[in-house]
Amino acid sequence: MILNESDAQALANKVLALSKADSCTVTIGGYESRHIRYAQNMATTNGAPGGIEVRVESHFGKRSGATSGTDFGDDALAVLVAASEKTARLAPENPEFMPPLGPQKYAAGTGFSPVTESATSAMLASAIGPVLREAQAKNLQASGFLRTDVSFSAFATSNGLFAYDRQTGVLHTVTARTPDGTGAGWAGTTHYDFGKFDAAAMGSVAIDKAIRSQKPSRLSPGKYRVILEPSAVSDLIGILVAWEFDQRAADEGRNFATKEGGGSRLGETAFGKNVTIYSDPNDPVTPGGVYSDDGLPAQKTMWIENGVLKNLQCSRYWAQKSKLQPVPGPTMLTMVGGTASAADMLKQTKRGLLITRFWYIREVDPQTVLLTGLTRDGVFLIEDGEIVRPVCNFRFNESPVAMLNKVVALGPSVRTYGEEGPGLPVAAPPLLVDEFTLSSVSDAV
Amino acid sequence: MGGCACATLAPGTLFLGMNPVEAQEAAEQLDLAGKLALADVAMNVAKSLGASYADLRLCRYQSEYFEAREHRLQESSAGLNAGFSVRVLLDGTWGYASSPLVTADEVKRVTARAAEVAKASQPLQLRKFVLEDVPVYQDRWDMPMKADPFKVPVDEKISKLLAINDAALKAGANYATAAFAFVREEKFFASSRGSRIEQTRVRVMPDTQVTVIDKTTGHFASRDGLAAPRGSGYEYILSYDFSGEAAKAAEQAREKLKAKPVEPDDYDLVLDPTNLWLTVHESVGHPTELDRALGWEANFAGTTFVTPDQLGKLKYGSSLMNIVADRSQEGGLATVGYDDDGVRTAGAEFPIIKDGIFVNYQMAIGQAQLIGQTKSNGCAFADSWSAFPIQRMPNVSLAPNPQSCSLEDLFAEVKRGIYIIGNGSWSIDQQRHNFQFGGQLFYEIRNGKLGGMLRDVAYQGNTIGFWNSMDGIGGAETYFLGGAPNCGKGQPEQTAPVSHGAVPARFRQVTVLNTARKVLA
Numbered sequence: 003m004i005l006n007e008s009d010a011q012a013l014a015n016k017v018l019a020l021s022k023a024d025s026c027t028v029t030i031g032g033y034e035s036r037h038i039r040y041a042q043n044m045a046t047t048n049g050a051p052g053g054i055e056v057r058v059e060s061h062f063g064k065r066s067g068a069t070s071g072t073d074f075g076d077d078a079l080a081v082l083v084a085a086s087e088k089t090a091r092l093a094p095e096n097p098e099f100m101p102p103l104g105p106q107k108y109a110a111g112t113g114f115s116p117v118t119e120s121a122t123s124a125m126l127a128s129a130i131g132p133v134l135r136e137a138q139a140k141n142l143q144a145s146g147f148l149r150t151d152v153s154f155s156a157f158a159t160s161n162g163l164f165a166y167d168r169q170t171g172v173l174h175t176v177t178a179r180t181p182d183g184t185g186a187g188w189a190g191t192t193h194y195d196f197g198k199f200d201a202a203a204m205g206s207v208a209i210d211k212a213i214r215s216q217k218p219s220r221l222s223p224g225k226y227r228v229i230l231e232p233s234a235v236s237d238l239i240g241i242l243v244a245w246e247f248d249q250r251a252a253d254e255g256r257n258f259a260t261k262e263g264g265g266s267r268l269g270e271t272a273f274g275k276n277v278t279i280y281s282d283p284n285d286p287v288t289p290g291g292v293y294s295d296d297g298l299p300a301q302k303t304m305w306i307e308n309g310v311l312k313n314l315q316c317s318r319y320w321a322q323k324s325k326l327q328p329v330p331g332p333t334m335l336t337m338v339g340g341t342a343s344a345a346d347m348l349k350q351t352k353r354g355l356l357i358t359r360f361w362y363i364r365e366v367d368p369q370t371v372l373l374t375g376l377t378r379d380g381v382f383l384i385e386d387g388e389i390v391r392p393v394c395n396f397r398f399n400e401s402p403v404a405m406l407n408k409v410v411a412l413g414p415s416v417r418t419y420g421e422e423g424p425g426l427p428v429a430a431p432p433l434l435v436d437e438f439t440l441s442s443v444s445d446a447v
Numbered sequence: 448m449g450g451c452a453c454a455t456l457a458p459g460t461l462f463l464g465m466n467p468v469e470a471q472e473a474a475e476q477l478d479l480a481g482k483l484a485l486a487d488v489a490m491n492v493a494k495s496l497g498a499s500y501a502d503l504r505l506c507r508y509q510s511e512y513f514e515a516r517e518h519r520l521q522e523s524s525a526g527l528n529a530g531f532s533v534r535v536l537l538d539g540t541w542g543y544a545s546s547p548l549v550t551a552d553e554v555k556r557v558t559a560r561a562a563e564v565a566k567a568s569q570p571l572q573l574r575k576f577v578l579e580d581v582p583v584y585q586d587r588w589d590m591p592m593k594a595d596p597f598k599v600p601v602d603e604k605i606s607k608l609l610a611i612n613d614a615a616l617k618a619g620a621n622y623a624t625a626a627f628a629f630v631r632e633e634k635f636f637a638s639s640r641g642s643r644i645e646q647t648r649v650r651v652m653p654d655t656q657v658t659v660i661d662k663t664t665g666h667f668a669s670r671d672g673l674a675a676p677r678g679s680g681y682e683y684i685l686s687y688d689f690s691g692e693a694a695k696a697a698e699q700a701r702e703k704l705k706a707k708p709v710e711p712d713d714y715d716l717v718l719d720p721t722n723l724w725l726t727v728h729e730s731v732g733h734p735t736e737l738d739r740a741l742g743w744e745a746n747f748a749g750t751t752f753v754t755p756d757q758l759g760k761l762k763y764g765s766s767l768m769n770i771v772a773d774r775s776q777e778g779g780l781a782t783v784g785y786d787d788d789g790v791r792t793a794g795a796e797f798p799i800i801k802d803g804i805f806v807n808y809q810m811a812i813g814q815a816q817l818i819g820q821t822k823s824n825g826c827a828f829a830d831s832w833s834a835f836p837i838q839r840m841p842n843v844s845l846a847p848n849p850q851s852c853s854l855e856d857l858f859a860e861v862k863r864g865i866y867i868i869g870n871g872s873w874s875i876d877q878q879r880h881n882f883q884f885g886g887q888l889f890y891e892i893r894n895g896k897l898g899g900m901l902r903d904v905a906y907q908g909n910t911i912g913f914w915n916s917m918d919g920i921g922g923a924e925t926y927f928l929g930g931a932p933n934c935g936k937g938q939p940e941q942t943a944p945v946s947h948g949a950v951p952a953r954f955r956q957v958t959v960l961n962t963a964r965k966v967l968a
Binding site for chain 1: 519520521522523524525526527528529530532540541542543544545546547548560561563564565567568569570571572573574600601602605609621622658660661662663664665666667669741742743744745746747749750752833834835837871872873874875876877878879880881883885903905907909937938939958960962963964965966967
């Protein structure tokens with residue numbers, strides 16, 4: 003269910019008017035989506051789900067309590083507000099309580115497309131048809147998921163803040179497999195505009211990879227020079243910046259950015275000089291949400307600039323305590339690319355691997371952000387600058403902190419999607435990386 | 448249609464005189480007559496649009512979440528989330544739609560939308576879905592519990608969390624977090640075949656962690672709590688010594704900082720059930736899901752190495768290995784009276800691995816016929832009112848040794864090994880061959896005896912080789928019910944709660960890594 007800005011504000015004001023607390027915040031979010039899910043060259047579980055929720059957080063002094071619900075009737079809202087106030091009164095004082103923000107200035111959101119908003123299930127099915135036909139013609143099995151959605155979020159405070167954002171999204175991921183189960187290829191990305199989305203082209207990429215990856219041979223595990231495609235890069239940098247860049251954890255001594263003897267590495271050159279990662283809600287390729295934590299405006303934020311650790315996420319409380327500026331979390335991420343073409347990267351690889359994407363990434367050690375996970379749907383051996391044959395998948399044990407100190411070359415940054423990342427819109431380049439640690443072979447295809 | 452007035456969630460004037468919380472509860476407890484009336488609306492609209500099958504799931508989730516960090520409460524929140532979805536099968540093609548507005552008009556609109564989705568998807572339907580017959584039930588099932596967590600005073604729950612952290616800090620932790628999450632799931636299921644089923648169950652999910660730091664080295668260590676989430680009332684929280692564990696955890700985390708780094712090599716492992724339940728989940732539970740074997744999860748969760756031609760033949764593990772599946776175990780997160788296809792679960796318990804041989808897949812409706820079988824074994828689940836039911840895990844457990852066998856008995860036959868307690872990181876490939884698991888605590892085993900603590904341990908293995916190397920398992924007295932509230936699968940992704948019973952077990956010559964790294968100078 004979607005509310006436009008004035009309806010969302012009217013609803014927020016209605017809730018705020020019901021509040022008897024010292025202060026109050028209201029969060030409203032809703033979505034409508036359509037999807038086609040397919041497997042074995044046919045549709046499986048197709049749907050059009052939607053939802054909406056309102057959350058009220060009440061404060062008495064430094065006591066807080068929150069309730070959320072899906073019923074927007076007048077009486078139900080009164081009950082919701084009263085319940086949150088009751089919860090707040092029962093809570094002990096939180097010495098870290100920060101009063102809600104007052105009015106803020108927000109950039110206009112740019113991640114909305116009327117074409118996406120009006121997409122029908124029939125249009126989605128038409129977009130998938132060519133993928134299935136090509137797979138059948140080439141005796142492959144295609145599986146995938148195409149979704150369009152429109153969503154909104156609104157945030158209001160009793161101190162006069164009101165933020166509203168409306169976005170559209172398109173996601174398509176497709177896996178092609180050979181009938182004998184020895185080859186698999188994948189492609190996937192997101193966009194906000196269904197009109198600029200070519201699902202069939204993505205299907206062709208996955209199909210081509212499935213054919214080329216058939217009957218892989220086993221290679222010994224070890225440290226390899228690798229070309230990581232953008233999807234693989236997006237998982238690793240997304241996990242690092244969205245989940246590990248934390249000022250408080252670093253200052254408290256429990257983060258990769260903690261220094262021996264105490265304090266954080268903010269301002270230090272912690273990564274290779276060819277590494278720059280930022281977020282910008284109005285990025286033309288990968289727009290993100292216009293507001294972030296506590297209603298703080300999402301702003302262009304450099305996280306890593308030419309290898310220097312420029313910013314860590316910092317809550318309003320920790321910023322006040324540490325005499326820093328609050329740094330809200332990213333609503334999108336871009337890793338700045340380079341000019342290396344695929345041919346350039348291959349040329350620079352005497353012996354190495356081309357990796358399509360990753361699967362089942364988990365943190366092994368928070369001290370170093372050591373991650374483990376697996377390659378999936380297309381790994382190819384490179385020898386003397388040429389792709390020579392498909393090889394079996396590997397398990398990796400590698401830290402993105404270490405990896406970003408071993409980047410040899412970067413291709414152009416493109417909008418991409420990784421299944422294992424934090425779910426933000428991400429633009430990332432393909433990377434040529436040295437000594438990537440592949441610790442065992444997987445027989446999975 | 449009759450009953451429209453009571454089929455809405457708006458309290459209107461019916462609840463005047465009640466206090467707000469009572470009114471909210473009354474308003475959102477849609478009575479059975481109202482649910483039945485909405486079911487009739489959905490079924491009639493679906494039939495009129497040509498659906499050969501339809502079902503309605505009307506759900507309400509009540510939740511609470513409390514989180515304390517050190518001596519302060521970080522979050523206290525409650526939620527009431529309600530809505531419904533309608534699923535239709537139209538000329539062999541599925542379509543579904545959902546809405547949070549529980550009114551007769553909205554049920555009509557959503558049912559028509561589900562049919563429209565199915566019709567639009569028909570050009571992509573290479574093979575029609577066919578559903579087997581499922582017995583029709585009119586029933587109500589309520590999970591038995593002693594203490595409703597939502598009736599326990601909020602301040603009592605908060606005080607308990609703060610006491611847990613206090614115990615950790617007094618025992619030397621630098622940081623401590625403790626959280627309780629509670630969910631009451633109420634589902635009404637109606638199918639075009641005539642079933643009308645109401646069900647209620649409750650989940651309690653404790654989560655604790657202590658951290659110690661060493662400022663001079665910049666190193667830190669954490670120890671997560673070992674209490675599993677359960678399908679239970681508040682009595683589970685009352686029965687567990689969280690404060691005692693938190694104090695012990697602080698000491699163990701401090702010991703971790705000075706523990707001996709593990710030497711990478713092949714070791715005999717004795718895995719505590721607090722660790723092994725997750726290995727069972729990943730390396731046995733997921734590979735034996737039929738939808739994966741059919742390729743339906745190929746684009747996300749993956750397929751499986753366990754292909755249908757291996758049914759009844761594959762030697763999955765040693766003869767000590769017996770894996771059972773059920774949705775009836777007391778305390779189980781997957782325990783429920785009927786699955787989300789309306790299949791009764793009592794009496795539907797089944798073995799997955801019998802004496803080391805793979806004997807059964809987990810199935811939802813519409814799948815059994817594809818491998819020459821006749822009916823679902825009750826493994827469908829949808830994680831919300833807005834989700835399509837897919838095949839999800841029942842409680843999948845490693846059966847105990849029929850004879851008594853203690854941890855010490857398992858250690859006794861190990862010359863050089865490691866004993867692992869609790870879950871650390873976990874990862875497995877998309878066909879479930881290659882896995883890597885960490886843990887919370889690691890101890891040397893030397894010449895049959897438990898030794899000192901080790902650190903930086905992770906074990907890697909291949910599913911079939913690993914389970915065939917198992918040569919000792921604990922008796923019933925060592926049984927532990929672990930579990931996860933958030934197993935992911937499906938697109939859009941759904942998270943399922945599932946429990947796994949396990950006993951300690953011994954595995955021979957498993958690859959162990961040292962996970963310590965130096966990443967910044």
